[in-house]
Amino acid sequence: MSIAEAGEFGLIGRIISRLGSGPATLLGPGDDAAVVRAADGRVVASTDVLVEGRHFRRDWCGPADIGHRAAAANLADIVAMGATPTALLVALCVPTGTDPTWVEGLADGLSDEAGLVGASVVGGDMSASPTLTIAVTALGDLGGAAPVRRDGAQPGDILALSGRIGYAAAGLTVLSRGFRTPKLLVEAYRRPAVRYAAGPEAARLGATSMIDVSDGLLQDLGHVATASVVGIDVHSDAFDVPDQMRDAANALGVDPYQWILAGGDDHPLAATFPPGVSLPEGWQVIGAVHDGTGVTVDRKPWTGGGLGWDHFR
Amino acid sequence: MSIAEAGEFGLIGRIISRLGSGPATLLGPGDDAAVVRAADGRVVASTDVLVEGRHFRRDWCGPADIGHRAAAANLADIVAMGATPTALLVALCVPTGTDPTWVEGLADGLSDEAGLVGASVVGGDMSASPTLTIAVTALGDLGGAAPVRRDGAQPGDILALSGRIGYAAAGLTVLSRGFRTPKLLVEAYRRPAVRYAAGPEAARLGATSMIDVSDGLLQDLGHVATASVVGIDVHSDAFDVPDQMRDAANALGVDPYQWILAGGDDHPLAATFPPGVSLPEGWQVIGAVHDGTGVTVDRKPWTGGGLGWDHFR
Structure with a gap:
């Protein structure tokens, strides 16, 4: 039927x-x-x-x-x-x-x-x-709290992430090359595992800004940097590259940081917090906010490729 | 560009x-x-x-x-x-x-x-x-009021309508036959003139049920009849057929009541009210609610054609 x-x-x-x-x-x-x-x-x-x-x-x-x-x-x-x-x-x-x-x-x-x-x-x-x-x-x-917007990041804040990143983009590359494994990556593309509780948690912890990373970390942080009129630096050594992602990257000839920094679909939350905040398990410090503009990786522009998705291209 | x-x-x-x-x-x-x-x-x-x-x-x-x-x-x-x-x-x-x-x-x-x-x-x-x-x-x-649902119509209620009906369907027929006039009908299809204030007004007047007539009067009243477990009778003599609609109907070989009873896109509001309600200008009594099931026109089943839109057909 x-x-x-x-x-x-x-x-x-x-x-x-x-x-x-x-x-x-x-x-x-x-x-x-x-x-x-x-x-x-x-x-x-x-x-x-x-x-x-x-x-x-x-x-x-x-x-x-x-x-x-x-x-x-x-x-x-x-x-x-x-x-x-x-x-x-x-x-x-x-x-x-x-x-x-x-x-x-x-x-x-x-x-x-x-x-x-x-x-x-x-x-x-x-x-x-x-x-x-x-x-x-x-x-x-909102349960009585103020909304955590994109425009509140302050120089000196730390940048933290909650949730998997790069997994879904790796899974998408795997599928688009005609493979169905590694299962960890393919399943991450099929069904994101969003840490929903981290959003209200960040608000309680005093997050100054927050964004759902849906189109690529660097691109989405660019929206925060622009709205907050700050610069954001991402520390590449903050990311664990899991073995299966590294192996897939090697097999497919891809830089895994392209998945991590510019891949979409995992929906981790990126938030900025005042320095000195004590972050609970599930949050990982991945960078810092400074005076300036734009998003850098290890204080340099990212040259690895596209920053993220444009849904018209 | x-x-x-x-x-x-x-x-x-x-x-x-x-x-x-x-x-x-x-x-x-x-x-x-x-x-x-x-x-x-x-x-x-x-x-x-x-x-x-x-x-x-x-x-x-x-x-x-x-x-x-x-x-x-x-x-x-x-x-x-x-x-x-x-x-x-x-x-x-x-x-x-x-x-x-x-x-x-x-x-x-x-x-x-x-x-x-x-x-x-x-x-x-x-x-x-x-x-x-x-x-x-x-x-x-809702401004403190109870929502007016589809399931509250009672036998003995009157059925009233607020807003134009049949105009947009007539305009659609006109356009689909390759004409661009009468302007009244074509413009009614292009831009509905919804009587938005009539919705909260009906709530204040004690409407027992209400529906946005978007897919055809008889079909949409059928949803009210089913949800309320009542029969609804529509009085065909309650509708004014404006001259331009009658002329267009004659020229195109269409029964204008097909537009009025089964046409969509005008978005008038149909509501039921307890008997004895005093309806202000802008509302027109077009029928009554009785014990029973289904929707009739002058107490007979409508045989003029389709009841309304099915968005899969």
């Missing part, structure tokens, strides 16, 4: 029945709009879109993987403000020949990833389209 | 500079997420997606028209809950050859339509895609 045979409302019904309901959901899917708790009196909101062939390939990732990735990309934006995610809304465009079970798998992935942070899918829309496209909006709650 | 030449961040910068900022915007575009006031402690949220060739055509509508339509489709969902819109987020997928000025026109339309209700575009995402796709999420504030 194709989704054209199932019909719009039949398919929506099948999907809604698979979605859980989180504690913030006051009115879930099925009406003109959802109603979500925003106890703080403010709501944090972000939208990210994934396009087949550009952000994912169906032969590289199963539907649940793609659901996990789409949810993770959005949930990471919410926690990067220091907020706790509450809800997702999903606009899904699918070719008419798509099997409804594929769409159900996607919904499961979205719902399961949201469930990791106590959020749920509260609404959405669906249309046929020649291009499989998933636009997700995530909502979140 | 194409958007590929402008680059993702160049284009995003050009767009952000064109967007206004509404009173609910605490942190607008440019960070990982926006922060929007939700004074009520709850946020109303809805997502609608428009796909080129299915929901709009660039040769029938200019970029600002498409922006107005995309915003209106979402804002109407918010007011149909009885809420006041506060913010839009926009995920935009555009072919790489698109002219940046087209995208700027779209942003102007989105921003201007949001401005009609004091809302603004607070965030978004952009990607290249073979298929021009616009996914909009709207947020809104």
